Amino acid sequence: MLTAETPPPELRAVERLAGFAAFLRANGFCVGGGDAVQVLRTAERVGLLDGRVLRWSLQALLCGRREEWRRFDELFDAWFLPANRWQRPERREAHEGGARLRSGAAAEPSARGDDNDAVRPRHAASDREALGSADFRTLTRREHLLEIEALMRRFARRLKAIRLRREGRAVRRGRRLDLPATIRRSVPFGGTPLRLAWRNPRRVRPRLLLLIDVSRSMEAYSFFYLRLARALSAELTDIRSFIFHTRVTAVSDALQEPDPWRAQERLHLIAQGWAGGTRIGDSLVQFNREHAPRCVHARTAVIIMSDGYDTGEPQKLSDALAELRRRARRIVWVNPLCNRPGYAPVSQGMQAALPYLDALVPGGDLASLEAALPRILEGLR
Amino acid sequence: MTASSHARDLATLQEDLARAGYIAEPPLAAALLLMQDLGRPVLLEGEAGVGKTEVAKVLASIRKTRLIRLQCYEGLDAHAAMYEWNYQRQLLAIKLLEHDERDVAQKEQDIFSERYLLKRPLLEAISGEAAAVLLIDEIDRADEAFEAFLLELLSDFQLSIPELGTVHATSRPLVVITSNGTRELSDALRRRCLYQYIDYPDYEKELAIVGKKAPEVTAALARQIVAFVQGVRRMDLKKKPGIAETLDWAAALLRLDIAAIDVDGAERIIETLSTLIKTREDRAAFPREVIARLAAAC
Numbered sequence: 001m002l003t004a005e006t007p008p009p010e011l012r013a014v015e016r017l018a019g020f021a022a023f024l025r026a027n028g029f030c031v032g033g034g035d036a037v038q039v040l041r042t043a044e045r046v047g048l049l050d051g052r053v054l055r056w057s058l059q060a061l062l063c064g065r066r067e068e069w070r071r072f073d074e075l076f077d078a079w080f081l082p083a084n085r086w087q088r089p090e091r092r093e094a095h096e097g098g099a100r101l102r103s104g105a106a107a108e109p110s111a112r113g114d115d116n117d118a119v120r121p122r123h124a125a126s127d128r129e130a131l132g133s134a135d136f137r138t139l140t141r142r143e144h145l146l147e148i149e150a151l152m153r154r155f156a157r158r159l160k161a162i163r164l165r166r167e168g169r170a171v172r173r174g175r176r177l178d179l180p181a182t183i184r185r186s187v188p189f190g191g192t193p194l195r196l197a198w199r200n201p202r203r204v205r206p207r208l209l210l211l212i213d214v215s216r217s218m219e220a221y222s223f224f225y226l227r228l229a230r231a232l233s234a235e236l237t238d239i240r241s242f243i244f245h246t247r248v249t250a251v252s253d254a255l256q257e258p259d260p261w262r263a264q265e266r267l268h269l270i271a272q273g274w275a276g277g278t279r280i281g282d283s284l285v286q287f288n289r290e291h292a293p294r295c296v297h298a299r300t301a302v303i304i305m306s307d308g309y310d311t312g313e314p315q316k317l318s319d320a321l322a323e324l325r326r327r328a329r330r331i332v333w334v335n336p337l338c339n340r341p342g343y344a345p346v347s348q349g350m351q352a353a354l355p356y357l358d359a360l361v362p363g364g365d366l367a368s369l370e371a372a373l374p375r376i377l378e379g380l381r
Numbered sequence: 382m383t384a385s386s387h388a389r390d391l392a393t394l395q396e397d398l399a400r401a402g403y404i405a406e407p408p409l410a411a412a413l414l415l416m417q418d419l420g421r422p423v424l425l426e427g428e429a430g431v432g433k434t435e436v437a438k439v440l441a442s443i444r445k446t447r448l449i450r451l452q453c454y455e456g457l458d459a460h461a462a463m464y465e466w467n468y469q470r471q472l473l474a475i476k477l478l479e480h481d482e483r484d485v486a487q488k489e490q491d492i493f494s495e496r497y498l499l500k501r502p503l504l505e506a507i508s509g510e511a512a513a514v515l516l517i518d519e520i521d522r523a524d525e526a527f528e529a530f531l532l533e534l535l536s537d538f539q540l541s542i543p544e545l546g547t548v549h550a551t552s553r554p555l556v557v558i559t560s561n562g563t564r565e566l567s568d569a570l571r572r573r574c575l576y577q578y579i580d581y582p583d584y585e586k587e588l589a590i591v592g593k594k595a596p597e598v599t600a601a602l603a604r605q606i607v608a609f610v611q612g613v614r615r616m617d618l619k620k621k622p623g624i625a626e627t628l629d630w631a632a633a634l635l636r637l638d639i640a641a642i643d644v645d646g647a648e649r650i651i652e653t654l655s656t657l658i659k660t661r662e663d664r665a666a667f668p669r670e671v672i673a674r675l676a677a678a679c
Contacts, residue, residue: 183468
């Protein structure tokens with residue numbers, strides 16, 4: 001189809017096709033270099049005459065997750081349909097705009113009209129939410145980073161040591177006889193089981209889930225906690241991180257980005273409208289509905305990092321926590337204000353939350369956080 | 382292969398799927414066709430009960446080939462999925478060979494021959510003569526280590542058994558992987574697979590499914606059933622009813638001789654609701670008034 005006679009229009013089509021994978025990558029799709037070749041091969045198979053078949057086939061080929069699946073149609077149109085030919089990838093725009101995000105840049109995306117919705121970063125905030133985007137540049141500052149990473153490595157190592165039970169093969173004498181392995185070993189002795197094999201409880205690491213409050217009242221601490229989450233993600237693969245202010249957003253992928261600069265970029269995209277008010281209850285309700293069924297289960301420890309200043313309804317917060325409590329193994333609340341002299345958890349939010357917490361620990365600085373680790377880990381054993 | 386023949390293939394595949402009882406949207410049919418062209422596995426994601434597993438079953442039936450199913454679970458290890466030695470028979474054989482004159486090496490070779498090998502799904506899928514359909518169900522339940530192992534198998538299509546050596550695939554299975562999204566899958570796996578997100582069916586599609594799977598339901602009742610279920614799905618529930626639940630409910634209504642869903646019959650609908658609503662919290666969201674409202678909207 002694309003090979004034999006290649007008059008200019010066909011050549012243009014090939015170029016257009018070949019650039020599509022890169023366009024998706026620029027829009028945050030997980031697409032590799034080899035996929036451009038696959039796109040051409042697919043187009044050769046299915047042909048270009050029926051745009052729908054090409055669309056469906058490329059959608060199956062290039063998407064890898066639900067968000068990508070949803071955004072695909074708009075991006076396909078933007079790339080292949082002439083009207084929108086000059087539409088630039090949103091991601092790049094956002095990062096060029098990153099430097100001036102503070103100066104009211106958030107009006108920009110909404111001014112461009114809502115038909116662009118799907119191409120916009122998904123979690124862009126509504127205009128009513130505070131738009132002062134917080135500064136992520138500090139995420140790479142070395143002196144803090146090194147210290148936090150050292151602490152977190154220690155933390156992660158201890159976490160790795162704690163495991164819930166599950167059976168596995170024992171090196172030496174264990175609790176239960178492993179019959180298949182015993183017979184396997186008996187072969188050199190003509191079937192006489194001279195060397196026994198045992199099974200031992202294998203232990204499964206509990207999963208950690210971080211919920212980080214990034215509202216304005218937490219501004220001084222949330223970046224600190226984000227760096228901490230990033231350091232932890234590097235050590236443990238099964239950690240999930242979320243941020244919340246008036247709504248909750250998953251940030252695990254962004255934090256696991258190996259390149260710190262890119263991690264910063266991605267967080268920039270997610271963070272528009274944060275450092276606004278807090279609605280912990282609403283955020284948790286949303287979390288329970290959208291994320292909890294997938295990532296909270298009987299061996300998950302949920303760690304909430306927040307000062308507990310909630311502008312929402314306290315009853316909502318208690319209900320949401322009660323529901324979360326039923327799913328999770330443990331809920332720990334890290335409150336940065338906790339170790340200030342004379343602090344008592346009297347704010348409405350804290351009062352509503354207290355009955356459902358396994359522990360309330362201080363976390364205003366590295367030292368207090370380190371001191372709190374044993375209490376976080378306690379009960380996971 | 383030309384474009385027009387591809388379009389024809391697509392239409393044929395869709396017809397075949399429909400004849401086998403599966404209403405596939407064109408994107409899914411396109412992906413299934415591409416899967417055979419490119420030799421890639423297809424990854425199906427979606428809520429429980431939207432018919433992901435059914436895709437593999439139907440695919441096997443229209444290709445007239447075997448369906449080999451590997452159900453993943455937490456703690457599944459590569460061994461249980463590949464092969465196991467038949468220990469009991471081996472033990473017997475060892476006893477029988479005790480007075481055999483042959484040397485030990487030969488005996489050992491005998492004991493670890495294919496006769497004593499129990500094939501588990503993965504080995505079975507690549508060692509068959511005709512290409513089978515391999516369904517790897519709910520891969521998100523298995524752990525990351527298993528996923529990595531699976532990636533290796535899916536790229537090389539060979540397995541190594543220490544006692545026997547490497548087993549190369551005699552046929553390449555069509556691989557269908559499903560996930561409910563309880564765990565985030567690795568990017569490597571996602572990139573190797575064709576992807577399809579399957580959503581709850583819309584009104585027309587679900588009506589077609591009910592018509593196909595439960596032909597004894599009258600057209601008028603089928604329309605009401607589907608409208609009711611679609612209404613239920615729009616509610617904020619813990620566990621939304623899938624297609625199987627719709628069909629169960631249709632069967633229940635038939636059984637109770639309920640010919641129409643209306644406000645007056647709300648009491649009787651409540652009796653059948655257990656086929657549709659599966660958790661206590663969700664049940665609490667359905668007092669009589671809600672049912673009457675939903676029924677009135679049908």
